[in-house]
Amino acid sequence: MMFALFNKIVGIVVLGLMMTGCASLKYGSMEKRSDKLAKGLQQSFAVPATTANRLSPMIIQNADRYDVAPELISAIIRQESNFKSTARSPTGAVGLGQIIPSYWRKACPGNLYDELTNIQCSSHILSSYYQQAGSWKKAIGYYNVGPTGYESSFWTRWKVRKYIQSVKKHQKTLKQNL
Numbered sequence: 001m002m003f004a005l006f007n008k009i010v011g012i013v014v015l016g017l018m019m020t021g022c023a024s025l026k027y028g029s030m031e032k033r034s035d036k037l038a039k040g041l042q043q044s045f046a047v048p049a050t051t052a053n054r055l056s057p058m059i060i061q062n063a064d065r066y067d068v069a070p071e072l073i074s075a076i077i078r079q080e081s082n083f084k085s086t087a088r089s090p091t092g093a094v095g096l097g098q099i100i101p102s103y104w105r106k107a108c109p110g111n112l113y114d115e116l117t118n119i120q121c122s123s124h125i126l127s128s129y130y131q132q133a134g135s136w137k138k139a140i141g142y143y144n145v146g147p148t149g150y151e152s153s154f155w156t157r158w159k160v161r162k163y164i165q166s167v168k169k170h171q172k173t174l175k176q177n178l
Helices: 002-020 030-045 049-066 070-081 115-133 136-149 154-176
Strands: none
Touching: 030 049, 030 070, 030 154, 049 070, 049 115, 070 115, 070 136, 070 154, 115 136, 136 154
């Protein structure tokens, strides 16, 4: 009786994971995971197929390397540049993840307009901020305004809250489409 109950619970949990896609990009070959992410990017954010197919393996590779969810890296890229590798902000942030070269020069050497370099740097930054902050929510906030700016003023806290909400919304949309 206890064994049957255990099997039923395990079956429900596995079915739930399959339906929600929670483990969808964690397991399988790099090629299958990249294909799945590429399709999700196209469906969720209308990323052109050529762009999605080119960026997905880079996102998966760096997600694995830095232990950051590929959905989170993708959501940051969606928020920051809408998958435009030539993006440049008025403050000088560049590329897919809108990295500020003067601030990240030592940790992220190379051309930040290069997609692989930028995705690698974005992943490194997210991972570093997670280790520093102890939560993904704070890490996302730090990504937006830096650790010192995170609690600096009411306006900054409001801006960070909106940023985190937007990134989480993009992440949720992508997860639903995987």
